[in-house]
Amino acid sequence: MRVLVIGGGQNAEHAVSLASAAAVAEALRSRGHAVSEVTISREGVWQVPRLAEGADAAASLAAALALLGDADLVFPAVHGPLGEDGALAALCALAGVRVVGSGLRAGxxxxxxxxxxxxxxxxxxxIARGRVVDAADLGDAEFDGPVVVKPVSSGSSYGVGLVREEGGLAAALREAARYDRRVLVEEVVxxxxxxxxxxxxxxxxxxxxxxxxxxxxxxxxxxxxxxxxxxxxxxxxxxxxxxxxxxxxxxxxxxxxxxxxxxxxxxxxxxxxxxxxxxxxxxxxxxxxxxxxxxxxxxxxxxxxxxxxxxxxxxxxx
Structure with missing residues (x-):
């Protein structure tokens, strides 16, 4: 089959996604599939062949649609937001292209x-007891014992911190908020x-x-x-x-x-x-x-x- 493997992504897991995409492409070729690859840069630009220099994300996506049309299916090996969260599955659904993995809702x-x-x-x-804190309300968050602080939507444990004492809560919240404006504060299990x-x-x-x-x-x-x-x-x-x-x-x-x-x-x-x-x-x-x-x-x-x-x-x- 003609398989388009997508790697990279516009999030903190970019490098991890590149490694996954490269491994997937190699495995597919070993099974005789015709594999094409495309990388989404950290800025959201699809790095397609013959893309005009300085093209923005929108122009690159328009050019990438031809790659989707030429593929029998898409393997979106993109972890994290704007990839794993269903964004790429939704794009494939709109294009009527088969895709590996979960659809928009599950993602x-x-x-x-x-x-x-x-x-x-x-x-x-x-589940562990927890609460969500908005980035605008970080200063109002109360400490109620050892907690784990993490971005609501992020992967590879980016922005995750263990807070044992009240003095460390503010810094942990700020770090998590670098990756998502919604921060999850959970009890330690x-x-x-x-x-x-x-x-x-x-x-x-x-x-x-x-x-x-x-x-x-x-x-x-x-x-x-x-x-x-x-x-x-x-x-x-x-x-x-x-x-x-x-x-x-x-x-x-x-x-x-x-x-x-x-x-x-x-x-x-x-x-x-x-x-x-x-x-x-x-x-x-x-x-x-x-x-x-x-x-x-x-x-x-x-x-x-x-x-x-x-x-x-x-x-x-x-």
Whole structure:
């Protein structure tokens, strides 16, 4: 098939998205697909061939529409806002082009951590107590014990901070507000960090890969995610009841959001069961990323995983 792989993006996860896109393109070529690639710059300019020098985002998008028209399907390996949040899925829906992954609705809700929490709660899953603070009201935020502060819509833990004392709250709020004007303040949940990846295959069958445990000495922040100090164990050492509970919770959340393709559900496993932390509808997709590691534990190789995602691609909303 003719597959257009989109990488980069106009957000803090630009470099991570470039790595995912490059790995996806290589895997698709190894399976015999005709792959074309396009990068969206940090300024939102689509870097298409023969683009006029100095062209702005709008002009570059107009030129990029021809690439969409020439493709059998699009693989949007763009993490974060204006990509994973459903923006690219919506563009493909308007163009009538098949796309890998979740559609607009699931992407938009999944990117919004507050909306995700409300959805999870309505679906019967446990969540951490929290509140949203607008950037205009940061000075009015009150400290009520150790809290985690994070942007409502951002990824790769950019802007996330752990605040143990009242004096550190203001700085943490300001840092989070650099990435989103809505900031989520949550209670600290004590538990093991367990990720579960769910895939929806062609034909609609959904299943969860073996869970992965993240082991760190502190907060699993941006630096820890990419400096190699975090330890990933897959399959995670779980009892049958723990494994069943996590898998059921992941599938419940996948369905509640209406996800497609693959999504990663991040949980805290406590003595009382799983607590949903967040959802990634377009998670990192290099061979070393968490999702491919989980599927490798289920004997699904990285090229096979990418191939399965391509074969399950649909026109969003149809």
């Amino acid at each position: 938009a809700i999944g990117m919004d951590k507050w909306a995700t929490k409300l959805t999870a709660q309505a679906a019967g899953l446990r 004590r538990g093991r960090e367990i990720d579960v990846a769910v895939i929806r295959e062609a034909g609609g069958v959904r299943w969860a890969a073996p869970p992965l445990e993240i082991e760190t000495t502190g907060l699993f922040d941006t630096a820890t995610k990419y400096d190699g100090t975090a330890r990933f164990t897959v399959p995670a050492a779980l009892t049958t009841a723990e494994h069943t509970g996590l898998t059921r919770a992941a599938l419940t959340m996948f369905d509640a959001l209406g996800c497609a393709g693959v999504a990663r559900m991040d949980f805290f496993l406590t003595a009382d069961g799983p607590v949903l932390n967040e959802v990634n509808t377009m998670p990192g997709l290099t061979a070393a990323s968490q999702v491919p590691r989980m599927f490798a534990a289920a004997d699904v190789s990285y090229p096979d995983l990418v191939e399965r995602l391509v074969r399950a691609a649909e026109v969003p909303g149809r």
